[in-house]
Structures are given as structure tokens and as C-alpha cells.
Amino acid sequence: MQSRIRRAGGFAAVSLLALAAPWLGAAAAAPFAIVAALAAFVVREGPVFELFARPGDRRDRRLNGLAGFALAAAGLGLFATLPRVTMPIRVYAAAVLLLAFGNLGTQTVRTVTDDEFAHATAFVVVGSAAGVVAQVVVVAATGGTIDPPGFVFIAAVGALAAALIRTALFERDDPIVMVAVALLAWLFVEITPAMTVQGLVLALGVTIALGYVSYALGTASVPGMVTGVLLGLLTIVLGGVGWFVVLIAFYAIGGLASKFRFDEKATRGVAQENDGARGSGNVLANSAVALAAVVGYAATGYLQLPGVVFAVAFAGAVSTAMADTLASEIGGLYDDPRLVTTLEPVEPGTDGAVTLQGELAGIAGAALVGVLAAVGMPVGDPVTGGAVVVAAGVVGMTVDSLLGALLEGGRIGNQTVNLLATLAGALAAAAGSVLVV
Template sequence: MLLEIILAALISIILGSVGYVFGVVNVRGFISGVVLSVGILLCFIYGYQNTEIGIKWFLLLVGFVVIGGISTRYKYGVKDKLHVAEKAGGRGVGNVMGNGFSALLCALLFAFTQQYMFLIGYVCAIAAATSDTVAAEIGQLAKKKPIMITTFKKVEVGTDGGITPLGEISALAAAVLIAAIPLALGIGDAKMLLVASAAGFIACNIDSLFGATLERRGIFNKHFTNLFATLSGAVIGILIFMHV
């Protein structure tokens, strides 16, 4: 197992270093991201007793980091002028755990139970995190003002709970991209693709709903909003998978 731990650490450090170099995460975000990544990879290696398959499931997390990083840096100057760009220095511990804890929890549950439903939850949690990140980063570039998800009234760019057609389309596309990774790697099937795409997109809008209500009232901060949205994505995905 020592070799697997070293491998997990190396892969996670490389992944985190890329994010740090491109300003996607700060130092604390880098460290917490490495710890979370190592945990997820080891869970799958332990659960399957197979390093190759474990790495394949880990690649979903890589997909989130890559897609999220690209969307964050895309037209950063424009978003900065609108005062909605991700703060200088990159995302920190709160961002990392808010987006990644649900996936880690599902991976941990799978490691100890080998229950397929937790693989579904893992994929859906990452699809939700990716969908929400891309929706926020790309949706802010829409030419028309966003509307509040609860009232459909126009609001300023960057308002919690604001949505745009561009953001919604981007959210769905991001969820589908993540959900397609297991199928492409030969570890998932079409049902997983459909369930994770739907659950990820639904969870993204739950995030917006939480933002419009609980976050705007100061009950949640954005990190707790992300945490509950990704967790709801995992739960919704599992429920859909079990009953469809």
C-alpha cells in the first residue's frame, strides 16, 4: 500500500501544482486539494484493490480541476472589470472542501462497502461541482443581465441566485462532460451518464436556489452552499439511479 500512497501523493501534487501555477488555487487551497485528492484516489484503489481502476475513477476529479480551471481563467480580464472574477490568489480551503468533500465522502463509503450506488454519488457530486463552477464563470459573461431564480426579476451580474441562459447551457454541458468520463474510460455505462448529467444540472440550480435564499440572508456562505449543493447532487443521483 505504501507504493499506492506515494503514487497518489505524486499525482495529487502535480495536479495541485498546475492549479497553483495558473492561479486557480492559493497555497492553502493547494494543500487541502492535495489531501482531498490523495484521499479520493486511495479510497478507490482500496475499494477495488486495483490501482489502474482507482486512477480511472480519480480522473473525474482531474476533469473537474481542468474544466473548472479553464472556465475560471476564460476571459478573466472581462470578469475582473465586472468585479465578479475569482479573487486574486485563487481558491482556498473553503472552495476546495465545499466542492470536493461530497465526492470524498462517496469515495470513502464505496471503499468500505463496495456499493455501486456510492460510485453514482461520486460521479454526481463531481458533475454538480463542475456544473456549478462553469455556470458561474461562463454565465457572468452573458450579454443580458441575469434573472433571480426565485422571482425571475433582473439582477446585477454576480448576484447570488442569478441565472442566465448562457450559464444554464454551460452548466448542462459541464455536467455531461464529467458524466461522460466513466463511459469513455470503460468504467461506467449510459445510465450513469444520463443520471449524473441530470443530477449535476439539478444540483447546480439547487446551488442557485440556496444562493438566492439562505446565502443572501447570511445563513450560509458560498462554501456551505457548494457543500450542500454537491451533497444534494449525490443524493439525487443515487435516488434516480435506484428508482429508474
């Protein structure tokens, strides 16, 4: 275990080369390029090799992990300093440092506990701190303006995204994580509105608190919690409090619905897997379209589309997710389900099966989202906009059932069905936005 900490510390030390970018200018990539060359072709044994070597590196007698990390950092450094490229150097430095120091935080905590929640928390907290420091150092060196709320937001989003992506990849894939985080951070630097310290503290406090509650109640796994916190933070900052209320209503009610009479649903074979705790795949399948809509809303100045289109699309996607979740979780408790395509009786849990009780619960869920959107979101006329959102949720819920009956199981999985259904709901709402513009 100590060797893992020393290795992570070594990578963190190497990452500090990114802070030299303001002074090196166009040569910012050179230090990392040199490290990559030494790791790949020169260092084959000795103390340095033993410090950085991962198990596979010893077999190959080459520091592949260090070479890949340094090569990715060199590529980003080159990209950040190219003429006519607008990636801020602070984004490049933050991406490199938050990944390396986040790993160091995780490995340090591993020495005292095996708790996955503690590991993820250490990565996000230490990584975010390193990302903030990187931005402050780079911007101060270039004579720029220090923006504490903006720096913390970018660092937190980057660390959460890195923690999430790493759950689906291996340690050797850290270069991919670094590049992905840099590109995401660059996007949010461009589209994020100005924030106050109070606004950022509120956004972070609320999303982190609710994320922990979801984990403590068992409605989300650790990756699911990280995903929910990331999406919640982006929603409240890029959209606003009203958007966040709509999203969090789905997370809360959907999560509790999964736990409702769970043992009975498990006996019937219709319970949510993982004891009802939703993982990152499930959260993303139900929320990715909504996230794309809120990002589009923040980028309306670039896209030249009315903001109301993205607002109703967001609410339509969440309305679909809410309706489908309640229809499945409540409907699964009742007998006599029927296949949506033929209305013939089928066994509980059959893909594409519906019940009257489930459909009514789904409509009620869509109606709740419609009301929340009408009250707190820019959906045009509240009555018409709310009605569009409700209708979109019912459309999306129906598409989910049809896809389940026709395609799920053989060609596509449940998460793909959920994603396509929320997309259908968002498109239906966007089409209906012509009524509210």
C-alpha cells in the first residue's frame, strides 16, 4: 500500500510541471514530452523505475503509465498554447493537477479504510483543491484576474467528472480521463455565467448534502451519488434554482419509489437491481438528455436558439424519467400487466408491460414535473408550458414502453431504452415549445 502512495506522490510531483506553462509559453509541452520519452525509452530499472512502476510496467520493463500520463499532459500543453486556440492555460493546468492529486488523496485514504465513499470523497476534495491552486498560480503568473467562485466551480466539476469517468475505466486509462476533464472544463469556462461566492456555496452545499443523503438512504450507489452531485451542480449553476428543483424532485421521488415496498417487488422479480440503489449508468440514462438541454440553455448565445426551447426540453426529459420510473415502480406492485403493443396479459416484469395503476402513477409524476417547471422555469406561458411538459412526459413514458416491448432484451438494454425515451420526451417538448414562444 505504501508503494501505491509513493507512486501517486510521484505522479503528483510530475504534474506540477504544468504550473510552468505561463513562463514556458509555446514550449509548455516540452517538460512533459521529455518525461514521456524518458519513461518510454530510457528508465528501465533503478529507484525512479521502482517509484513509478505499476505491475504491468515491471513485466514490460517500461514505465507505460508515466509515459501515457506525461504524453497526455504534453498534448494538452501543446493544445493550450497553440495560436488561435482558446483553451485557457488554467484549464490545462487544473486538469493535470486535479487528476494527479486526486489519485494521491484516494491512495492516502485507502491506507485507513476500504470504504468506497471515503475514497471518492478524498479524490474529489483533494482534486478540487489542487485544481483551484493550479488556476490561481497560472492566472496570477499571467497577470489575470483571480475569480474564486469560477475557479472553485471549474475545479469541482473537473474533479467530479474525473471521479465518475474513472469508475468506468482502469488506472492505466488516466490519460483519457485527463483529456476528457480538460475538454469539459474548457466548455464550462466558455458558457458558465458569472457567479457570486454566496451562489457557489449554496450550489455546492445543497448538491453535496442531497448527494450524501441519497447515498445514506441507499437510493444511490457511490458512482450514482457522484453522478447526481455533478449533474445537480451543473443544473443549478447553468440553469438556476428552478431547474434544480425539477431535477432533484425526480431524484428524490424516483429513488424513494425504488425503495417503496422493495421486498415485495423483489419477490415478484420487478425490483431495481443493486437493492434499489441507482448507479451512474442509471442516473446518466435518465439525466443525460436533461444535462444536454441545460448546457444548450447556457450556450444559447452560441447556438442562436430561444432559451425556452431548451427549458421545455429539459423539463420534458425529466418529466419522462419521472413518469417512467413511477410507472415501473408502482405498476410492478399490481397484477394483470399487459403488453403495451397487443394488450395481451403477460408476467410481471415483462419488458413493455403496463398496468393501469402504473400508467396513472406515471401521469401523476409527469404532472408534478409540469407544475414545478411552470412555477420555477422559463417555459413561457406557465399554463401552456406546464401542459407541454406533462404531455411530453406521457409521450416519453409511452415510447419507453414501446421500446421495451419491441427491442429491449434482444437488441438494447434497459438503460438505452431509458435514454431514448427521455430523448423522445425532450424532442416532444421542444416541438411543443412553438406553442409557448
